[in-house]
Amino acid sequence: MSSEHNGRRPYLPPFRRDWWLQLRFYRLYMLREATVLPLLFFVGCLIYGLYSLGQGPAQWQLWLDFMAQPWVFVLNLLTLAASLFHAKTFFELFPRVMPLAPPRLMIAGQWLGTVVVAIGLIVLLGGYL
C-alpha cells in the first residue's frame, strides 16, 4: 500500500553537516580525529630529516636550523600535546576492544609502556633533551 493511501507522509530530517558541533561528546571525538593533522607535519619533518642525513653534514645542519625555528618548535610541541591526547583516548578505548585484564590495569600498563619506550629511545639516541 503506498503511503499516499494510508495518510503516511514520513518526514526524514536532513542530516546536518555540522552534526559534530552539536554536542560536546562529538566535538571531543572530532578533536581526537584531528590529532592526525599536526602529526602529519611531524612526519614531514622526520622525512626531511632522514633525507638531510643522507645528503651530508651541510644539509644536516640546515635541517637542524630548520627544526630550531620557533614556529617549527611550537608546531612540534602542539604535535606532542595532540599525540598525548590521542594516546589517552586510545589507551582508554583499547581495553574495551580487547578486554584482556581489568581496564584500569591495562590503561596503566599502556602508559608505563609509553614511558619506558620513550626513556629507552632518549637514552639510545644519545641523551638529547
Next chain:
Amino acid sequence: MTQTIVIARYNPELDEKPHQETYQVQSDDNTSVLDALQQVQQQDPSFSFRWSCRMAICGSCGVMVNGVPKLGCQTFLRDYPVGLVITPLSNFAVEKDLIVNMEPFLEHLSAIKPWLINTAEGTQPHVQTPKQLAKYQQFANCINCGLCYSACPQFGLNPEFRGPAALALAHRYNLDSRDQGKAQRMPELNAKNGVWTCTFVGFCSEVCPKKVDPAAAINQGKVESAKDMIVSAFKPTGAR
C-alpha cells in the same frame, strides 16, 4: 511547580514539516519526561508518542531530550532546570509528532540472524557454565530501544550501516557457547555496511540505558572480522 517544555509536533496530514510548540506541565522531583508527555496529551489528545512499560524495559519511549537520545520513562524533569526540548529520535523518519518509523532498525536487527543457530539434534538442554554466560551477558541486555542509532553519526550519514545494536547482537550470539552460526554472520560483519563502517565515535555506548556498550561490541567484532578475513585468505578457494 509548573515547568515549560518544548515539543516537536508533526501532523503528516497538515504540516509540511515538524515545528515546535511550548507546553506547561506540573512537575515535582518524580516527574519523568514520559509523565510530562502524558500531561501534554491530556491538554491535546492529538499528541502522539510511544510508551508501554514505564520502567525502562520495553524500549519504546525513546526521544531526544535537548539533542541527546533518552528513554522518556528514565529521564526526569528535575535534571533539566534550564528546560527541555523534546524531539523525535534522530536519524529516523518521523511519522507523527514523536513517533518515528523504526522499520530500518528492525531490518538491521534481523539481518544479523539474532537467534541461536545450532544443528544439534534431539531435545537435550544446552548446558552452559556461568563463565560461558559471562562472555556475552552484557551484550544480551539490549532492549531494542534504538537510542544508539540516534546517537550514531555514521548511521545518520549512511542508513545502510547495520548499526550499534544489530552488530552488538551479532557479537552476542557469536560469543554464545550454544551457538554455531558465526560463519553465517561473519559475511554481514565483514560487509561494506558491517563493523568497518564504525569509527568508534562511541556516543552509542554513552546513551545506552542498559550499559550494553555496543561500541565495544562492534570493535571486538572488528577483531573477529580481521581474523575471519585473514583465515579465509589462506583457505583454498571452494573450501568455504
